Amino acid sequence: MQMKLAGKVAIVTGASRGMGKAMAVGFAKEGASVVVAARSEVEIDKNLPGTIYQTAQQIKDLGGNAIPVRCDVTDETNVAGMVEKCLDAFGRIDILVNNAGVAFHYPIVETPLKRWELVIKVNLTGAFLCTKAVLPSMMEQRLGSIINLSSLAAEERDTGTVPTGVAYAVAKAGLDRFTWGLAAEVGKYNIAVNCLKPKRVVDTEGMRFWAKEEERQGWVPPDKMVKCAVFLAAQDASGVTGVVATDEELSQWHGL
Numbered sequence: 001m002q003m004k005l006a007g008k009v010a011i012v013t014g015a016s017r018g019m020g021k022a023m024a025v026g027f028a029k030e031g032a033s034v035v036v037a038a039r040s041e042v043e044i045d046k047n048l049p050g051t052i053y054q055t056a057q058q059i060k061d062l063g064g065n066a067i068p069v070r071c072d073v074t075d076e077t078n079v080a081g082m083v084e085k086c087l088d089a090f091g092r093i094d095i096l097v098n099n100a101g102v103a104f105h106y107p108i109v110e111t112p113l114k115r116w117e118l119v120i121k122v123n124l125t126g127a128f129l130c131t132k133a134v135l136p137s138m139m140e141q142r143l144g145s146i147i148n149l150s151s152l153a154a155e156e157r158d159t160g161t162v163p164t165g166v167a168y169a170v171a172k173a174g175l176d177r178f179t180w181g182l183a184a185e186v187g188k189y190n191i192a193v194n195c196l197k198p199k200r201v202v203d204t205e206g207m208r209f210w211a212k213e214e215e216r217q218g219w220v221p222p223d224k225m226v227k228c229a230v231f232l233a234a235q236d237a238s239g240v241t242g243v244v245a246t247d248e249e250l251s252q253w254h255g256l
């Protein structure tokens with residue numbers, strides 16, 4: 001069977017654990033060469049396991065192509081270095097997944113400015129910086145797919161509050177809007193831009209960090225997001241673009 005991402009090159013941010021790791025491995029299984037980007041080179045906190053080297057090694061053990069690249073997505077110099085390493089290793093960039101994310105599970109009144117700024121910086125500004133850095137390559141080759149990992153927290157209006165905190169919801173709402181604006185700007189360069197939102201809580205190291213065992217009912221494994229991510233990664237602007245949707249919606253609409 002034809003691999004869906006054969007010959008493509010993908011950068012996945014936040015790929016040291018969680019959904020980023022699952023997508024990086026999933027893309028490699030579909031034939032993509034993958035840049036595994038995140039900050040963790042060694043395991044510092046046993047509650048947040050996973051490093052860029054472990055993910056890259058897992059891909060290599062499966063017979064795939066991957067390079068680990070240490071990158072803090074909030075640092076423009078780091079991001080430029082990551083793009084340079086990708087181009088040096090693989091010669092092109094076809095797919096960017098803006099997956100790196102953090103939340104701060106406290107009410108606004110208990111949110112220090114430093115935490116507010118970090119959440120906005122990682123989830124939203126990080127996506128802007130990584131996108132800006134890959135666009136010249138994608139525009140030149142007139143092909144690309146950018147996927148932003150957003151959240152239903154961005155549109156939770158009934159209760160007004162979400163466990164992941166309002167800063168996180170605000171950042172993800174910004175990411176939704178960023179997706180629409182960017183899709184409109186870069187469609188003429190044949191670049192697709194879409195937003196993927198998990199319909200259910202995904203059982204990742206990051207979510208486990210904040211939740212007690214009894215709160216984990218109904219959570220789904222990170223692999224559950226891979227099919228939709230691969231589908232979006234395979235798009236260009238002649239296909240699906242400018243869409244902000246959950247994995248369940250995408251699966252239903254496109255028979256995934």
Ligand SMILES: NC(=O)c1ccc[n+]([C@@H]2O[C@H](COP(=O)([O-])OP(=O)(O)OC[C@H]3O[C@@H](n4cnc5c(N)ncnc54)[C@H](OP(=O)(O)O)[C@@H]3O)[C@@H](O)[C@H]2O)c1
Nearest residue numbers: 014016018019038039040072073100101151201202204206
């Ligand atoms: N899990 C869910 O139910 C859920 C639901 C909706 C949306 N999402 C979104 O999906 C994405 C992945 O979530 P997850 O649950 O898999 O998260 P996770 O387990 O906490 O993993 C987050 C990843 O982001 C990386 N990261 C954090 N800060 C970074 C920075 N400054 N620079 C580079 N990488 C950074 C972490 O790696 P390092 O620490 O090694 O840097 C890690 O690999 C996030 O954007 C999240 O908001 C998740």
